[in-house]
Amino acid sequence: MRMPTPDAAVIVRRAEIAADLRKILPGEGVIEAEDERRAYEMDGLTAYHESPLLAVLPSTTEEVSRVLRYCHDHGIKVVPRGAGTSLSGGALPLADGIILGLGKLNRILEIDYANRCAVVQPGVTNLGISLAVQHAGFYYAPDPSSQIACTIGGNVAENAGGVHCLKYGVTTNNVLGVEFVLIDGEVIRIGGKHLDAEGYDLLGVIVGSEGLLGVVTEVTVRLLQKPTTARALLMGFPSNESAGASVAAIIAAGIIPGGMEMMDKPAIHAAEDFVHVGYPLDVEALLIVELDGPPAEVDHLIARVEAIARANAAVSIRISNSEQERLNFWAGRKAAFPAVGRISPDYYCVDGTIPRRRLSNVLTRMRELAVKYDLRVANVFHAGDGNLHPLILYDANKEGELERAEALGADVLRYCVEVGGVLTGEHGVGVEKRDLMGTMFNDADLNQQMRLKCAFDPAGLLNPGKVFPQLHRCAELGRLHVHHGQTRFPDLPRF
Amino acid sequence: MSRFRPKDERELTEIIAAAVAQEEPLELVAGGSKRGLGRPLQAPHVLDLGAFAGIQQYEPEELVLTAGAATPLAEIEAALDRAGQMLAFEPGDWRALLGASGSNPTLGGVLACNLAGPRRIRQGAARDHFLGFHAVSGRGEVFKAGGRVVKNVTGYDLSKLMAGSYGTLAALTEVTVKVLPRPEATRCVALRGLADDSAVRAMTEALNSSHEVGGAAHLPAPVAPESEALTLIRLEGPIPSVEARAAALRRELGQFGPIEILADEPALALWRAVRDVSPLAGLAERVVWRLSVAPSAAPDLAARLASGLDFRHFFDWGGGLLWLAVKGAEDGGAAAIRGALGTWGHATLIRAPDALRAAVPVFQPQSPALAALSARVKDGFDPKRILNRGRMYHEL
Numbered sequence: 023m024r025m026p027t028p029d030a031a032v033i034v035r036r037a038e039i040a041a042d043l044r045k046i047l048p049g050e051g052v053i054e055a056e057d058e059r060r061a062y063e064m065d066g067l068t069a070y071h072e073s074p075l076l077a078v079l080p081s082t083t084e085e086v087s088r089v090l091r092y093c094h095d096h097g098i099k100v101v102p103r104g105a106g107t108s109l110s111g112g113a114l115p116l117a118d119g120i121i122l123g124l125g126k127l128n129r130i131l132e133i134d135y136a137n138r139c140a141v142v143q144p145g146v147t148n149l150g151i152s153l154a155v156q157h158a159g160f161y162y163a164p165d166p167s168s169q170i171a172c173t174i175g176g177n178v179a180e181n182a183g184g185v186h187c188l189k190y191g192v193t194t195n196n197v198l199g200v201e202f203v204l205i206d207g208e209v210i211r212i213g214g215k216h217l218d219a220e221g222y223d224l225l226g227v228i229v230g231s232e233g234l235l236g237v238v239t240e241v242t243v244r245l246l247q248k249p250t251t252a253r254a255l256l257m258g259f260p261s262n263e264s265a266g267a268s269v270a271a272i273i274a275a276g277i278i279p280g281g282m283e284m285m286d287k288p289a290i291h292a293a294e295d296f297v298h299v300g301y302p303l304d305v306e307a308l309l310i311v312e313l314d315g316p317p318a319e320v321d322h323l324i325a326r327v328e329a330i331a332r333a334n335a336a337v338s339i340r341i342s343n344s345e346q347e348r349l350n351f352w353a354g355r356k357a358a359f360p361a362v363g364r365i366s367p368d369y370y371c372v373d374g375t376i377p378r379r380r381l382s383n384v385l386t387r388m389r390e391l392a393v394k395y396d397l398r399v400a401n402v403f404h405a406g407d408g409n410l411h412p413l414i415l416y417d418a419n420k421e422g423e424l425e426r427a428e429a430l431g432a433d434v435l436r437y438c439v440e441v442g443g444v445l446t447g448e449h450g451v452g453v454e455k456r457d458l459m460g461t462m463f464n465d466a467d468l469n470q471q472m473r474l475k476c477a478f479d480p481a482g483l484l485n486p487g488k489v490f491p492q493l494h495r496c497a498e499l500g501r502l503h504v505h506h507g508q509t510r511f512p513d514l515p516r517f
Numbered sequence: 518m519s520r521f522r523p524k525d526e527r528e529l530t531e532i533i534a535a536a537v538a539q540e541e542p543l544e545l546v547a548g549g550s551k552r553g554l555g556r557p558l559q560a561p562h563v564l565d566l567g568a569f570a571g572i573q574q575y576e577p578e579e580l581v582l583t584a585g586a587a588t589p590l591a592e593i594e595a596a597l598d599r600a601g602q603m604l605a606f607e608p609g610d611w612r613a614l615l616g617a618s619g620s621n622p623t624l625g626g627v628l629a630c631n632l633a634g635p636r637r638i639r640q641g642a643a644r645d646h647f648l649g650f651h652a653v654s655g656r657g658e659v660f661k662a663g664g665r666v667v668k669n670v671t672g673y674d675l676s677k678l679m680a681g682s683y684g685t686l687a688a689l690t691e692v693t694v695k696v697l698p699r700p701e702a703t704r705c706v707a708l709r710g711l712a713d714d715s716a717v718r719a720m721t722e723a724l725n726s727s728h729e730v731g732g733a734a735h736l737p738a739p740v741a742p743e744s745e746a747l748t749l750i751r752l753e754g755p756i757p758s759v760e761a762r763a764a765a766l767r768r769e770l771g772q773f774g775p776i777e778i779l780a781d782e783p784a785l786a787l788w789r790a791v792r793d794v795s796p797l798a799g800l801a802e803r804v805v806w807r808l809s810v811a812p813s814a815a816p817d818l819a820a821r822l823a824s825g826l827d828f829r830h831f832f833d834w835g836g837g838l839l840w841l842a843v844k845g846a847e848d849g850g851a852a853a854i855r856g857a858l859g860t861w862g863h864a865t866l867i868r869a870p871d872a873l874r875a876a877v878p879v880f881q882p883q884s885p886a887l888a889a890l891s892a893r894v895k896d897g898f899d900p901k902r903i904l905n906r907g908r909m910y911h912e913l
Contacts (some may be wrong), residue, residue: 218633226676317761
């Protein structure tokens with residue numbers, strides 16, 4: 023993975039830049055010492071690391087604005103960072119750029135139950151929001167698996183999902199407004215406690231922009247009332263095909279479960295060996311379907327899902343009759359990553375989305391690729407929305423295994439695109455999938471996306487090296503090419 | 518004045534490229550049902566996108582549908598209905614409201630205007646269901662964004678940007694939307710005779726309950742059927758579920774007065790009326806405003822406006838959407854409405870004579886920084902201001 027060549031002229035000015043930034047952030051807000059900077063050298067994509075020029079930790083929107091203005095005026099690159107849990111390298115530092123850590127902006131500013139929303143600073147954790155409102159029966163719906171650590175600012179940058187998003191939406195569907203700062207220091211507010219801001223939906227592009235458009239300093243999120251009941255079914259199937267057919271039949275029957283997760287045989291075994299909750303080991307695929315809502319609805323739908331699964335060859339069906347039992351069903355799925363981490367020195371989590379009907383093709387191809395690259399793969403799958411998470415097992419200490427794991431992951435993602443899917447369902451492009459963007463988008467598509475970037479950050483100082491294989495100059499992107507020197511309307515019938 | 522009707526993407530590209538070269542703006546139309554929305558245009562040419570029609574791929578079990586942008590909404594809804602599905606954002610039919618009878622709303626038009634009906638509070642607006650598209654930009658270049666699956670974060674979410682851009686950034690040719698199962702049953706909990714503030718409190722209580730309310734509207738007496746204020750709370754889902762939730766709400770909202778529960782068809786008809794703004798559509802001499810506000814601020818806002826304006830109104834979205842039909846004010850009430858609104862939300866002038874829509878800002882004026890950013894976004898897609906120039910804001 024090639025990152026933009028660091029600018030040695032910036033790196034030699036490290037001490038001077040630190041001194042300038044300390045005038046904006048007195049005290050401990052500017053981290054310069056090499057051993058302290060190293061704490062920021064990677065995020066959740068641990069294969070890559072780089073020590074940043076400096077780590078800068080503002081406490082207020084005003085400080086964020088002044089730091090950005092300084093970087094803008096001095097041509098210094100900025101990599102925004104929340105909790106650093108990105109799995110795609112979204113917060114991977116640059117040697118000639120500062121890390122802008124938003125962790126000190128960690129206050130919940132307002133909880134407004136009458137308008138069912140909360141106003142929070144970007145460093146508040148995802149789970150922190152739900153914990154703050156749970157006494158009133160509310161929660162914040164998107165629940166990425168890192169929710170105990172990941173911050174809402176990072177969630178906004180990555181448009182984070184989770185296991186409940188088919189029914190409750192991802193981050194973009196649950197954010198009402200943001201305050202953000204442009205690279206030149208301008209503070210802009212969009213939306214608020216009302217729905218659908220006026221004018222262009224810039225909130226919709228800020229969410230999921232992976233830190234390339236602006237730095238979010240405040241977020242207004244929607245709060246939902248927690249469903250009164252949740253019950254789950256744990257169902258084993260003799261093949262991935264029959265499990266996939268059950269998923270399609272559940273949706274075709276008009277049922278949108280709160281969660282619908284699938285695991286393949288290697289994932290089932292790894293999870294059961296780790297948490298011992300009684301997953302069936304003689305099946306090829308496991309489906310966990312959770313229904314939530316009013317008790318009358320949940321009981322009614324549980325019976326319907328059970329009937330559908332039986333009609334689709336389920337060999338074992340358990341239905342939770344207590345909260346503990348429901349949590350046990352989930353325990354293996356939730357522990358799937360550490361469980362795999364126990365049977366392999368390292369693993370690499372891939373994130374693609376496919377049309378669900380192509381699941382068996384994709385799993386078959388994955389098995390072939392695993393043989394080709396001589397690596398093991400375990401699969402967990404957000405079955406409701408087609409979001410696959412193959413976990414590729416490797417050993418970083420063995421020569422060439424990381425490279426093989428990455429090559430296998432890239433081949434899997436290329437195949438996802440080939441069958442009509444996409445490169446990333448919820449982890450983001452970051453550096454990880456940057457060079458694969460061309461498999462999904464042609465130059466015209468990518469140029470149009472970069473023109474949006476130009477509207478926000480014409481100098482390309484915010485998070486360079488992420489998302490786009492090559493960032494073109496805005497002047498070049500803005501040039502109009504009149505086709506074939508055409509200056510006349512074509513000779514078409516006019517009405 | 519010419520009217521171009523390209524039959525394919527190549528012809529569309531050529532027309533836009535020529536318009537760019539000559540710097541002559543184009544008005545984008547398909548079904549023509551929303552030509553009266555936004556600021557009046559003075560484009561020398563009409564670009565008719567009607568040829569980009571037809572459902573291309575619909576897989577109910579994948580919850581996605583791909584169609585030409587100019588596919589009539591009626592055709593989309595009929596296909597979804599046959600499979601027991603729907604556009605969950607519940608786009609309204611504004612033909613009666615806008616005096617556009619005989620026109621034919623299209624899927625692309627609904628998306629470009631980011632419409633959303635009463636279910637907005639639970640399922641989101643058009644933006645939340647718009648998964649991907651193919652288009653020709655105002656630079657005369659074909660491009661695409663998004664995908665054909667329900668969960669995707671690959672690249673910027675340009676579908677959101679297209680939603681609500683009123684055709685000012687690109688001419689959509691093909692769109693993909695998320696679709697959802699149609700609820701098996703509907704129940705409507707109805708309260709009568711409530712004042713605005715009590716009605717919003719009742720709706721808030723219902724929305725803050727765990728009963729999964731999928732619609733909350735209040736029709737004050739002057740616009741309600743039978744001239745008695747009517748507060749409506751909608752529940753959707755399997756029969757045992759809606760029955761249980763309706764019974765629970767009847768108990769929990771008892772303090773607000775006697776409660777009636779309407780089943781399926783009478784309830785559905787009421788919700789169609791709310792969705793289509795029918796209570797105000799017939800007041801032809803009045804201009805119509807749509808205010809998106811923080812729900813809790815809505816009743817007080819209506820009360821403050823009543824001291825200086827003559828209007829009829831009703832609430833949707835649990836108070837978060839306030840519709841006003843204003844009579845007699847010289848500026849249509851723009852100054853009073855936007856003054857009272859403050860930072861609680863935004864107001865759009867939906868129906869008014871051309872002269873008034875040219876004279877007052879149709880969309881909420883933006884802060885200078887946000888307006889400048891929006892103009893730079895427009896620059897990236899349509900630097901010569903060819904597509905629907907001035908439809909949203911003068912400078913876009």
